[in-house]
Amino acid sequence: MALQTKSADSALQQHSRDELLALHRTMLLNRRFEEKVGEMYTRSKIGGFLHLNIGEEGAFVGAIRALQPGDYVFSTYREHGHAITQGVEPRRVMAELFGRVDGTSKGRGGSMHLFDAQKRFMGGYAIVAGSIALAVGVSLACVYRGTDEIVMSLFGDGATNNGTFHESMNLAKVWNLPVVFVCVNNQYGMGTAVDRASAVSEMYRKAAGYDIPAERVDGMDVIATLDAARKAADFVRQEKTPYFLEALTYRYRGHSMADPQNYRTKEEIEEWRHRDAIESFRKRLRDAALASEQDFAEHEAEVERVVQEAVDFADASREPDPATELLDNAYVGDIPVSWR
Amino acid sequence: MALQTKSADSALQQHSRDELLALHRTMLLNRRFEEKVGEMYTRSKIGGFLHLNIGEEGAFVGAIRALQPGDYVFSTYREHGHAITQGVEPRRVMAELFGRVDGTSKGRGGSMHLFDAQKRFMGGYAIVAGSIALAVGVSLACVYRGTDEIVMSLFGDGATNNGTFHESMNLAKVWNLPVVFVCVNNQYGMGTAVDRASAVSEMYRKAAGYDIPAERVDGMDVIATLDAARKAADFVRQEKTPYFLEALTYRYRGHSMADPQNYRTKEEIEEWRHRDAIESFRKRLRDAALASEQDFAEHEAEVERVVQEAVDFADASREPDPATELLDNAYVGDIPVSWR
């Protein structure tokens, strides 16, 4: 799991330059997007809970980029980057965070409830572990219809202590469903360190009780994560049976914008920042002479445009109108919302 | 796990004759008690659901007899024998099944809700897996108070597919609680065979995801089960950390009195009857010249007296009076039950 820095970077070599650059661009986009979102929150453009995933880019970009068109992704409340990596337009994500009608959920969902069925981003959910069972259900539909699509369910380390996770793992295995369970282990559930909440320190070991093949990968190494996720996705697609992937990573920011940060040390945070997925990936690209500062600078500029465009788009979009739209979509059809 | 029948029965030798006879007497008592209960049900002396554990005596008698005074037992709706083995008076169990005031729960609970705090039989519960979390809580109280007592939680194979079981296992390990989890694997959850509901066929393997030591034992071999349960109880008491014991067994009767029995073959039932825990144990006692037909006959007579006495006692006990007792114990103290 140690980071590969030897000059001949075999793992890197197996990928096309385009793919490598795309990985870099996507991680960078998510990093800058989240930074901007944090800024917008402090400027009160965004309300409610906000859970940034800065630091986790290697893990979720590596995992989600392993999917093919048509595959489904289920996520949590820490999902902005998951949605964007799955192809949801950044501007529609930002508009949702702003609570505007052009948001992915028309401003009704907010940060924790992005959704884009066209892109097969099946939603961010705010109940820990809740979406894992939903993901199992969509994979059941894939099998029911005999399609080749698979489902990726992303969740945190804390979610693996919840019964919903366990019932879902068992169902997926007993019914042989094509689900890639991806545990984004950022080592804390809010302020609770993994070992204070989980009987085992390695989340992938929880798959043993279900005979589900599992492995842990360095989530700060986007290539290692992508390769492991591809292996998992291929296996699941061919064998029509689940796989469990744990990506060890770290969140640099607080759990949400309100976080005492009294449960971990500055040193620990620094230590992980030194293993930053983007920085370390850049070094590898440079060492392998596959990309230059020039390329990175271009990416920065490009990403900044996209993020700024997202903010402008969100700002320009209107808010839903309580007077006329409050009851929209309460039900399909004309079911009365209330009889009083 | 194969049954020991070689003349020198080392496993048997390590137990005093008194203990061996007590095991036989207890298994026989439970067998005859349940047979009588079944009869009373068909004679409408008992109502509601009735879940007999005939066939499982080796498993639960072996497990519960390993406990020491002061230790707690939590069970399910298939608990008559669990209660009796833990020391609850058969007549008070029968009275409860008859719905009489001298029953363990004053006729309010019935077959699924026996309870005797004095004997530390902490109850039969009708929600699959529900009582496992309660057992964890009592073990927490033991640690909180610094006592030496431990808790045994009995449940079925089907219960291990429920999230409550998994959350409880994790809590017990993370908090280092003295719980012996005993899975009475009778190979079916109602009509669903283990393999149709569980990702793994061996229940003890589910403990791996929690780093909880676990083992499977032949539940038709009361000695093997007792020895394994003692080992488990001693370990739990000393190490103050959980242990998982799976006892493989079989229920001869239907899940409850209403059972189509269309999910298994007569042959399968016969096959298991041939491995009957009581019969095989008798053979071993005879082979080792530790007991004779004479002893067994005495036990039969003694047990029959106890069972008949239980029926007489239950018959003699009065029913609760709706006119005056319906609201008793709705709350501790004088909280109004309803304000209308």
Added chain:
Amino acid sequence: MAAITYRDALNQALREEMQRDESVFLMGEDIGVWGGSFVVTQGLYKEFGERRVRDTPISEDGFVGAGIGAALAGLRPVVEIMTINFSLLATDQIVNSAAKMRYMFGGNAKVPIVIRMPGGGGHQLGAQHSQSLEVWYANIPGLIVVAPAVPADAKGLLKAAIRDDNPVIFIENEGLYTTKGDVPEEEYLTPLGKADVKRVGRDVSIVTHSRMVLLALQAADELAKEGIEAEVVDLRSLRPLDVATISASVHKTNHAVVLEEGWGSYGITAEVAATIYEVAFDYLDAPLVRISGVEVPMPYNLKMEKACIPNLEQVVTGAKKTLGKAA
């Protein structure tokens, strides 16, 4: 019209919808090989196979969640929870997922699932197996909640629920499965959200649902002997509540008894009573009478249990009371 059992009516509805629509499938504990613990799905496993009649592990939270996911993906799952008592393990998925997804995703999602579950007491099953918790679901926006009382409605409402694009909580009652009633031979649907006057009368309206409708009809017979003509309004749908039908009945009779098997405090009868007072305040000649189950965990003993469930005498007396006729 043939008289069949409530159970068979449900079975017919499931079979017909499964034959009609390939996307309809069933999930639940022991609904397949066993045929359903209340034998509602009998024969369907043989006819449609494992793919469409799926036995589940004892994982209410997990398989209800999976059903919701399958519905999100466009299938039409009909999930059986063995009894409403066990649905407490799935309330998170029902309330936080199924009821929320359409609205919170801005109308971009649809969850066409039906979740069937029987409630009720009367079989000495004790405190953990005898509850009537439909009021919990009736309180939740985003859900439709129906509770048929007779075979014809059971079949028509189940077919309508399966075809509806909203999550529908379908409340059955363990005491109704063997009851019989006429069911049309031809295909029909019973509209969700509409109450039904099961007996017409001019003196007093007895408003209730599920199994208690049968008790209300019995009471109406009794009252008729004394010249009192009771009208029995079967709510059928708890969410949405058909206020128009309730209102019309009480405006006519000027007297009401509201009745439910479950606990009345914060129960179905609380909303129905409040609604009646609201829409018929100037029509009511006397306070209405609320009748519901005794508010204790259900005792096992037969006599004690009987005393907890509304009975004929209570309803008859209640009707007379609101009519000012001393019993």
Added chain:
Amino acid sequence: MAAITYRDALNQALREEMQRDESVFLMGEDIGVWGGSFVVTQGLYKEFGERRVRDTPISEDGFVGAGIGAALAGLRPVVEIMTINFSLLATDQIVNSAAKMRYMFGGNAKVPIVIRMPGGGGHQLGAQHSQSLEVWYANIPGLIVVAPAVPADAKGLLKAAIRDDNPVIFIENEGLYTTKGDVPEEEYLTPLGKADVKRVGRDVSIVTHSRMVLLALQAADELAKEGIEAEVVDLRSLRPLDVATISASVHKTNHAVVLEEGWGSYGITAEVAATIYEVAFDYLDAPLVRISGVEVPMPYNLKMEKACIPNLEQVVTGAKKTLGKAA
């Protein structure tokens, strides 16, 4: 009397009871090291240590069940569920275990547990994080359900709940933690099951609970400006409901507005309205007015969310309406 926050009042109650009784301990997610996601337990982990302030995994069903077990064994756990929305994962343990055990075991068991959970909306947390589900628990025999509105009641009721031998569901509100109010310096308990008249008035009774009490008081101020004297009845306890206090108030004012933050259909206001009509039928000069949250999953957008929660104008208008004064 010192004015302190609702949050500090709860914190004081916990500290005092933990100091008084060794068998009292706390369990919940991030209540220890972090200090509680709403900072209610701050400082207690330092003062009492891990043994008595136990951080739990995200296993609501498991740790609530464990709390009930610990209570069965004679301890007095105070379990925090981070918000009422997550209590849906623990409803089985709360309803099928805690609420049932004493009665179904014939009075041989006791479950002295307190389960704390905040509800309510207003912080743009969206559909899955903004619910007021206290009516679910208020419907369940065997439970006691309280919902304090002001710091003094929060402290007094929590201390009383901890000392009570029944399972108590203690409903807080995310919008109340930073509100301030006078709290007696000396030790006191607030009785469970008793409502409290927070403002005396002769014209109309506004009956409500939790955060809406503050809105009702605001409305009373507004109404006073127009010469209307509103009486504000704070239910404080939802189960049992203090009918005597409600009745006395409406008998005096002859007019009532019932108000709740959550969904009104089958909500708290349904029972309160039905009860008022029942006990004051001949005293009410006009139909009472029910005001509650809009019945949709809570939208994220600020304006939309505001529109879903009862506001000052609604309450003022509602009071005038029942008084027959056009707004």
